[in-house]
Amino acid sequence: MTHRVGILTGGGDCPGLNAVIRAVVRKAIRHDWEVAGVLEGWRGMLEGKWHMLDLEKVRGILPQGGTILRTSRTNPTKHADGLDRIKAHYKEMGLSALIAVGGDDTQSVAARLQDAGLNLVGVPKTIDNDLSGTDYTFGFDTAVNIATEAIDRVHTTAEAHNRVMVVEVMGRDTGWIAVASGVAGGADMILIPEKPIDLDQVSQALQRRVDRGRTFSIVVVAEGAKMPEGSEQREVLQSLKKDEFGHVQHGGIGSILAREIEHRTGLETRVVILGHIQRGGSPTAFDRILATRFGVRAMELVLRGEFGKMVALRGIDIVSVPFSEALVSRKVDEALYAVAETFFG
16 A cells, blocks of 8 residues: 655745655655655645655755745635545545644644644744754755845945845744854844843944944844834834734834934935745755754654654754643854844944
């Protein structure tokens, strides 16, 4: 009897997804398993959209960004009989197991389906690197490299014009990308969701640089950082509209911060918003290797019948952890931020 495993990619895209798909297919075929690629994440499982994957389908996709299976932010629990529809299509597809590649939202649905009697294995994916179950997620290294290169490029124009340059990077709930790229790029200030922004402190730090003869400064801010409003801190949003997992769209804090800095210091200030540039393009070597290892280990869990788990990186080892460990946001390490603060101002 031939066994069949399904694989889907959910949530936001990031570099490395295709490396996972390729690894799962290669490992599965070695053990005489078939692989069904589910299209557009959980939407595909709701609507029964899928096709078979073979060696030809995954040939050459290792260096490609995005995902050949496409993705969506569909939450089956928000649809009428959503979980029951997925269970029905799981059976119709002849699946023995399903591998869900995604962040905390995707893994939360996988956990629900596991509890409902299906066989699920998770692969962690988020460029924000904020899943508690794993030391790193693929896509993060690529995003940090892109942001660091942008900061390097911004340095030259900032110095040429004696400007403060504010670089807004991704990071809805955590500031991992901001801290990593800021430290690597030599930023003079890094602002993240985990730390309240004090505009007086920011302005004073930038002014100290001017007093020391430094004619330009680089400020890196995560999109989810909160601006002070009286005694409160508020998120800066592009839209109040929520996706099916209840998330609003962040963005724009860089522009507001730039105006505040210029108003308070008199220093000419400009903003660069990197946005989806951080998601696109070819994955770094680190992300290709990590994603490949995740895909191989995920298929190994399927072959061994170890369901209800997510693969994870712990130190240098690929291990498996319960889904529950993937559903807690991992905040920026205090020690790492302390290193970054050494260079503020």
